[in-house]
Structure formats: C-alpha cells, structure tokens
Amino acid sequence: MAEDNTNNDQYNADELEAPEWLNAKFITKVLIEYENNPKLKVLDVKNSPATKKADHYASVMFRTSVEYQTEKGKFFKSLIVKAMPEQEGHKKDMLSESHIFETEIGMYAKVLPEFAKIFQEAGDNMKLNANCIYYSLEPRKVLIFEDLLPLDYNPIRNRNATQEEVRCVYAKLAKWHAASLKIQNEQPEFLKEFKYGLFDMPTFVSDPFVTSGMAAFLKLLDE
Known part of the structure; x- marks a missing residue:
C-alpha cells in the first residue's frame, strides 16, 4: 500500500496519512462483499487525501485507488473513504459522541433508496447521490463511496x-x-429515527466554532 501526499499544505493535517486499517486486507473485504465475488484479489492500494482544506469538517476523508483482479481480468476502482476522526484533537472531541455517522448511514441505506423509488415511479431516473458501496458502525464508523472524479464531476473552485x-x-x-x-x-x-441535529452534539454549543464563529462571520461580511 502506498501513500500519495504531494502538496501537503493544501490538505487537512489529519488526512495526510491514512489509518492503518485502510489497507489491502480491508479493501479486499469491501470489494468482495460489494461485487459478490469471493475470488476477487486486490493487487495494489494507494491512499491520498480526498479533499482540500475547508472542503469539509465532520470526518476524515481519503481517496483510495484500487487495482484488483477477478477471473474476468484486472480492474481499477477509485473510492472515497469517509471515517470518524481517530487522531486526538478538536475534531475527534467534537464528533465522538455525535450521531452524525448513524444519521448519514441511515440516509444512504434507507432513505435515499426510497427517494429513488419515488422518482422512478414518477418516470424520473435522476440520481441524487454517489453510490455508497460499504458502511459500518463497528468496529469503526466508516462509509465508502464510488469516487465521482472519474465520472467527470469536479468541485467548483x-x-x-x-x-x-x-x-x-x-x-x-x-x-x-x-x-x-x-x-x-x-x-x-x-x-x-432521524431526529438528531448539530445542537444534539454534546460539545457543540460550547465549541469555539459556535461561541466565536458569529463574530468572525460578521467581520467577514464587513470586508
């Protein structure tokens, strides 16, 4: 497994190095389940930050490029791995007791498929979201999505x-x-069941993001 951490100053510090569990063994398990093919073999895994600074906050995100092989040949897949922060610090402290991952998993596993059914019944095949190919709450909170960059989706910058x-x-x-x-x-x-918001996070109302954020926002507006 290789790490690609070029231009480190563009990325969040806690996303410069992928966690140890994000390795070929784990990705093999994910792809075998997703493709329902026990013969699938991962040949190479490369991890890099999935986003730039200020793109997101409530997780750590990695772009995982996977080369793998089945009885049909060799294939390449790019994945976006979104996980609960593990490094000690503000982000982990703020999110550790939250319901953010439970809510997001519920949306992708339960709600969005129901939305899609409603649209299809109305004759509309529009997609609202990237495909979520894997999710779990134990032993760690993580979601894995199909990467949209190879499909010509790009952030507006x-x-x-x-x-x-x-x-x-x-x-x-x-x-x-x-x-x-x-x-x-x-x-x-x-x-x-989807009843938890930001203000249900135990530390949110006392977080500097809230207590000093409005002053910073007003200063920005003045400029």
Whole structure:
C-alpha cells in the first residue's frame, strides 16, 4: 500500500496519512462483499487525501485507488473513504459522541433508496447521490463511496457557478424536498429515527466554532 501526499499544505493535517486499517486486507473485504465475488484479489492500494482544506469538517476523508483482479481480468476502482476522526484533537472531541455517522448511514441505506423509488415511479431516473458501496458502525464508523472524479464531476473552485450549474443544484434540491414531504405525509414513521441535529452534539454549543464563529462571520461580511 502506498501513500500519495504531494502538496501537503493544501490538505487537512489529519488526512495526510491514512489509518492503518485502510489497507489491502480491508479493501479486499469491501470489494468482495460489494461485487459478490469471493475470488476477487486486490493487487495494489494507494491512499491520498480526498479533499482540500475547508472542503469539509465532520470526518476524515481519503481517496483510495484500487487495482484488483477477478477471473474476468484486472480492474481499477477509485473510492472515497469517509471515517470518524481517530487522531486526538478538536475534531475527534467534537464528533465522538455525535450521531452524525448513524444519521448519514441511515440516509444512504434507507432513505435515499426510497427517494429513488419515488422518482422512478414518477418516470424520473435522476440520481441524487454517489453510490455508497460499504458502511459500518463497528468496529469503526466508516462509509465508502464510488469516487465521482472519474465520472467527470469536479468541485467548483476559483470561479462562480454558472447559471446552468445553479439551476441543476436547485432542481435536485427541490426534488429532494418534494420526496421528503411525500414520505413525511404518507409514512411519518419512516423518518422518525432521524431526529438528531448539530445542537444534539454534546460539545457543540460550547465549541469555539459556535461561541466565536458569529463574530468572525460578521467581520467577514464587513470586508
């Protein structure tokens, strides 16, 4: 397994080195389950930071490039691994007692498939999300997604979004809310478990992010 940590100053410090468990053995288990092929063999795994500084906060994220082999030949797959922070520090302290991963796993495992069913019944095959190919809460909290970069999706950096890009975002957001409302009206018990927000995190209200964040935001607005 190799690490690719070029231009380290662009990335979060806790994402410069992948955890020991993010190795060929673990990825082999994930891909065997996902592809339902016990003969699958991982040949190489390379980990690198998945995002740049300020792109996200409530996890650590790695891009895992995998070369593997089956009876049909050799293949390459790029994955995004999102995990609970393990390094001691502010991020781990803030998130360790939260329900963030339980909520996100529930969304990908339960809610988004139901949204997709609603859209398909209406004749709309739009996708709202990347494919989540693996998730777990034990022995560690982790989600693994199909990487969208090879599919020509890219973060918008150093420019404004175009009118068409903004239209697409709001169109998907509108459909998300419509599906949510339909489920809430017709199956109110379906969403009942999703009741935890940011202010349910034990340390959130006393976190400097909240106690001093507004002052920093107002200063930014002044500028």
